[in-house]
Amino acid sequence: MRPLWDVPIGQRPSWWQRRTPPQMLAGSFILLIALGTVGLKWLPGICHEGVRLSWLEACFTATSAVCTTGLVVVDTATAFTPLGQAWLLLLIQSGGIGILTFTTLVITALGGRPSLRQEASAVGNPLEIGYHRIDARQLTRHIVLFTLTFEGIGAILLYLLWVPRFGWEGAAWPALFHAISAFCNAGFSTFSDNLVPFRQDVPTLLVVCALVISGGLGFLTWEELYLYWRRRATHRFTLSLHSRLVLTTTAMLLLLPTPVLIWLEWDTTLKDMSWLDKCINAFFICVNTRTCGFNTVDHGQGSDAANFLLILLMSVGGSPGSMAGGMKTTTLALLMVLAWSRFRGWEVASVWGRSLRKQTTDRAIGLFVIGFIAVTCGILLLSITEARGSNGGFLPRMFEAVSAFNLVGLSMGLTPQLSSAGRCIVIGLMYLGRVGPLALAAALAVQARLPGKFRYAYEEVAVG
Amino acid sequence: MRPLWDVPIGQRPSWWQRRTPPQMLAGSFILLIALGTVGLKWLPGICHEGVRLSWLEACFTATSAVCTTGLVVVDTATAFTPLGQAWLLLLIQSGGIGILTFTTLVITALGGRPSLRQEASAVGNPLEIGYHRIDARQLTRHIVLFTLTFEGIGAILLYLLWVPRFGWEGAAWPALFHAISAFCNAGFSTFSDNLVPFRQDVPTLLVVCALVISGGLGFLTWEELYLYWRRRATHRFTLSLHSRLVLTTTAMLLLLPTPVLIWLEWDTTLKDMSWLDKCINAFFICVNTRTCGFNTVDHGQGSDAANFLLILLMSVGGSPGSMAGGMKTTTLALLMVLAWSRFRGWEVASVWGRSLRKQTTDRAIGLFVIGFIAVTCGILLLSITEARGSNGGFLPRMFEAVSAFNLVGLSMGLTPQLSSAGRCIVIGLMYLGRVGPLALAAALAVQARLPGKFRYAYEEVAVG
Numbered sequence: 002m003r004p005l006w007d008v009p010i011g012q013r014p015s016w017w018q019r020r021t022p023p024q025m026l027a028g029s030f031i032l033l034i035a036l037g038t039v040g041l042k043w044l045p046g047i048c049h050e051g052v053r054l055s056w057l058e059a060c061f062t063a064t065s066a067v068c069t070t071g072l073v074v075v076d077t078a079t080a081f082t083p084l085g086q087a088w089l090l091l092l093i094q095s096g097g098i099g100i101l102t103f104t105t106l107v108i109t110a111l112g113g114r115p116s117l118r119q120e121a122s123a124v125g126n127p128l129e130i131g132y133h134r135i136d137a138r139q140l141t142r143h144i145v146l147f148t149l150t151f152e153g154i155g156a157i158l159l160y161l162l163w164v165p166r167f168g169w170e171g172a173a174w175p176a177l178f179h180a181i182s183a184f185c186n187a188g189f190s191t192f193s194d195n196l197v198p199f200r201q202d203v204p205t206l207l208v209v210c211a212l213v214i215s216g217g218l219g220f221l222t223w224e225e226l227y228l229y230w231r232r233r234a235t236h237r238f239t240l241s242l243h244s245r246l247v248l249t250t251t252a253m254l255l256l257l258p259t260p261v262l263i264w265l266e267w268d269t270t271l272k273d274m275s276w277l278d279k280c281i282n283a284f285f286i287c288v289n290t291r292t293c294g295f296n297t298v299d300h301g302q303g304s305d306a307a308n309f310l311l312i313l314l315m316s317v318g319g320s321p322g323s324m325a326g327g328m329k330t331t332t333l334a335l336l337m338v339l340a341w342s343r344f345r346g347w348e349v350a351s352v353w354g355r356s357l358r359k360q361t362t363d364r365a366i367g368l369f370v371i372g373f374i375a376v377t378c379g380i381l382l383l384s385i386t387e388a389r390g391s392n393g394g395f396l397p398r399m400f401e402a403v404s405a406f407n408l409v410g411l412s413m414g415l416t417p418q419l420s421s422a423g424r425c426i427v428i429g430l431m432y433l434g435r436v437g438p439l440a441l442a443a444a445l446a447v448q449a450r451l452p453g454k455f456r457y458a459y460e461e462v463a464v465g
Numbered sequence: 466m467r468p469l470w471d472v473p474i475g476q477r478p479s480w481w482q483r484r485t486p487p488q489m490l491a492g493s494f495i496l497l498i499a500l501g502t503v504g505l506k507w508l509p510g511i512c513h514e515g516v517r518l519s520w521l522e523a524c525f526t527a528t529s530a531v532c533t534t535g536l537v538v539v540d541t542a543t544a545f546t547p548l549g550q551a552w553l554l555l556l557i558q559s560g561g562i563g564i565l566t567f568t569t570l571v572i573t574a575l576g577g578r579p580s581l582r583q584e585a586s587a588v589g590n591p592l593e594i595g596y597h598r599i600d601a602r603q604l605t606r607h608i609v610l611f612t613l614t615f616e617g618i619g620a621i622l623l624y625l626l627w628v629p630r631f632g633w634e635g636a637a638w639p640a641l642f643h644a645i646s647a648f649c650n651a652g653f654s655t656f657s658d659n660l661v662p663f664r665q666d667v668p669t670l671l672v673v674c675a676l677v678i679s680g681g682l683g684f685l686t687w688e689e690l691y692l693y694w695r696r697r698a699t700h701r702f703t704l705s706l707h708s709r710l711v712l713t714t715t716a717m718l719l720l721l722p723t724p725v726l727i728w729l730e731w732d733t734t735l736k737d738m739s740w741l742d743k744c745i746n747a748f749f750i751c752v753n754t755r756t757c758g759f760n761t762v763d764h765g766q767g768s769d770a771a772n773f774l775l776i777l778l779m780s781v782g783g784s785p786g787s788m789a790g791g792m793k794t795t796t797l798a799l800l801m802v803l804a805w806s807r808f809r810g811w812e813v814a815s816v817w818g819r820s821l822r823k824q825t826t827d828r829a830i831g832l833f834v835i836g837f838i839a840v841t842c843g844i845l846l847l848s849i850t851e852a853r854g855s856n857g858g859f860l861p862r863m864f865e866a867v868s869a870f871n872l873v874g875l876s877m878g879l880t881p882q883l884s885s886a887g888r889c890i891v892i893g894l895m896y897l898g899r900v901g902p903l904a905l906a907a908a909l910a911v912q913a914r915l916p917g918k919f920r921y922a923y924e925e926v927a928v929g
């Protein structure tokens with residue numbers, strides 16, 4: 002893969018300039034986590050008096066914040082001062098904007114940024130833009146602006162909703178914190194029991210849901226929707242296949258499991274709620290399992306079937322080019338399109354009158370398989386290290402591993418009880434879940450080193 | 466896909482002759498299960514006095530026998546008379562030979578039968594054989610002979626080993642039953658507690674292991690090994706890629722997890738055993754999770770980590786063209802080869818100096834994904850229907866669904882407690898696990914209906 006920056010001809014590229022995007026990504030996240038850990042440990046006034054974080058706890062919290070996961074081993078509300086919470090928020094914001102910029106850069110470099118191609122066809126030269134001369138600086142500026150706009154609107158709405166509850170002054174910090182945490186799909190909260198106190202506050206839940214969904218759709222889709230809206234008069238702009246797949250899959254993943262969840266959780270976590278609250282809370286669960294991780298109920302009390310369904314939803318996650326984790330909505334959509342095409346006997350996978358390149362579907366399969374392997378190893382390791390834990394059963398361990406790798410941050414209550422080895426595994430899963438898919442997507446796009454002209458003799462292997 | 470039989474030109478094919486192999490397979494297994502169910506229910510002298518099977522129990526038992534799964538809701542030892550056990554054995558044998566013949570036919574029709582290609586290259590016309598004129602009658606004769614030979618040798622060995630224990634007369638029936646049950650990878654036993662009484666009888670365990678491994682390797686590999694042995698003097702025969710992948714993967718799957726299992730189960734199921742017995746029993750577990758399903762220990766007492774490892778092993782199963790279930794050793798090998806090739810940046814997946822066709826790796830991916838979906842649905846359904854069961858926990862339900870779909874027949878003790886709905890789900894999983902992979906392999910080989918010349922415009926979708 003090409004390094005990120007163009008270097009003027011005749012000038013020797015510096016060490017920095019020779020890094021490929023996956024290397025930059027992996028390195029900068031390690032750096033950010035290290036910085037966050039040291040800050041949590043050494044900055045004065047981070048923790049309330051009497052609270053002392055161990056190095057492992059600091060590292061766990063910093064990784065969880067930078068990777069926008071939201072799993073916590075220390076209570077954000079009682080352990081950290083407002084300064085400590087602000088430090089966490091800074092880590093969340095940098096991690097979120099960092100990953101957003103990186104993914105968008107890589108997708109743009111791979112020629113997958115729909116808006117640019119649309120611009121290019123309008124100008125008349127489809128080849129020049131997309132693969133060359135990405136203006137990284139302008140892109141970053143757009144992304145920061147995009148993020149701050151959404152977070153600002155969200156913070157104002159939450160502030161207005163929370164003034165009656167916390168007063169004019171007291172509502173400001175929680176509103177800002179939760180708006181950023183929701184839009185970055187981080188799921189951190191300044192309340193000890195997360196959003197459980199708001200389970201019957203329908204407007205708050207809906208605002209949070211809107212922020213989470215917006216954050217999970219991704220910059221690319223929003224950019225396109227914006228262009229679509231700006232040119233609605235001329236009708237010269239049609240949504241790309243990418244955005245149509247993202248929007249359709251997201252809508253289906255939000256609406257289809259909600260009734261199932263209402264049915265499965267009717268007598269467990271959704272007990273003692275009115276009919277409307279049951280619906281809203283089930284929808285809230287569906288929104289937050291992919292991959293924000295706020296919770297209004299105790300998932301440790303949920304039925305096995307519901308929690309297994311949540312595990313499946315967590316594995317899907319958000320959309321590419323967003324701050325969300327998981328194997329992504331487009332991966333699921335591409336796998337289903339591929340299966341349907343194969344089932345119909347089509348040689349080329351096609352959907353809505355468009356064909357998909359083999360590289361594209363290959364990347365989806367690769368993400369699925371690698372994610373499957375990583376999560377499987379995580380579950381196996383956690384079930385070994387946490388064999389002696391008091392929180393019995395296999396499902397909480399499986400839930401924890403899936404939640405960590407897919408950056409969700411929901412838990413059946415296992416996180417605070419994790420052994421040191423278990424904490425290290427979860428840290429590893431969070432880091433892999435953040436950096437892995439993007440690095441893989443970039444690696445799969447590498448030019449074939451064994452050129453197409455040379456290959457060994459084909460030989461058949463029986464399958465099935 | 467071409468129907469199974471060539472019809473002389475000018476003659477209208479009968480309804481039978483127009484069936485494709487997947488349709489024949491699905492139909493004949495339904496027929497066999499129906500026959501088995503009715504036989505168990507209505508034949509006189511099948512059950513001991515006082516025992517009455519319900520229709521559901523009869524159907525469950527027949528399906529388990531025909532699909533060579535080995536899950537039981539009624540105790541084979543105490544519920545069935547020798548006549549009833551003989552009826553079960555007949556179902557196992559027909560189901561086993563049936564699937565063996567069908568898979569071998571389909572693989573031969575797809576051009577994946579290595580021995581035939583070798584013959585063909587020796588004769589000089591590689592195209593004529595393989596795709597055309599499969600002599601189904603001769604092939605069936607070979608398969609029956611192959612099966613009876615192995616089972617005969619196994620039965621004699623087991624008889625000799627069991628005479629001291631059961632006497633000259635008493636040893637005959639168990640020896641024959643277990644030899645057939647082992648070679649067909651069925652895992653049915655005439656003892657109430659399966660092979661637990663033999664846990665310290667090393668020779669018996671080794672003979673059973675040899676039978677299970679032989680049965681799981683598949684007819685194609687044995688046919689090739691036989692040809693290889695017959696021509697060892699001239700050295701003109703080299704093993705095909707298929708057989709090399711099968712043998713290597715099988716060896717790795719037998720040897721690598723054994724020490725891990727010894728470590729994980731040291732203080733649980735392998736407790737109270739000598740060092741040698743621990744090793745032999747761990748090896749026995751490794752052999753039988755893929756996919757025979759005899760057990761010498763109570764897996765319900767195992768550690769979560771060990772049982773999760775067993776779930777992974779169960780999912781792999783045996784080799785194609787055998788009586789074993791699962792996603793198959795070659796599927797795993799192909800996925801790993803594909804991942805390695807992509808990682809190295811090769812355009813064509815290659816291993817040991819051979820390239821793999823895209824159709825071949827596609828079939829492997831298809832099997833993996835479809836198996837994953839089927840098992841996931843099974844787990845979800847079982848965790849809904851068995852929510853009220855006394856045998857607590859999520860893992861036993863997951864174990865049961867994986868065991869049923871992959872035709873293993875191990876259980877953490879849930880099978881006898883299954884609700885009626887749960888039993889129906891397990892019956893469905895067993896049937897799907899038996900018929901599904903082969904039908905899928907055949908379906909994926911269907912000629913592309915959307916010809917290669919026409920396709921929609923390509924469009925990129927961002928992944929990851």
Ligand SMILES: [K+]
Nearest residue numbers: 070187293409
């Ligand atoms: K999260």
Ligand SMILES: [K+]
Nearest residue numbers: 534651757873
């Ligand atoms: K079996």
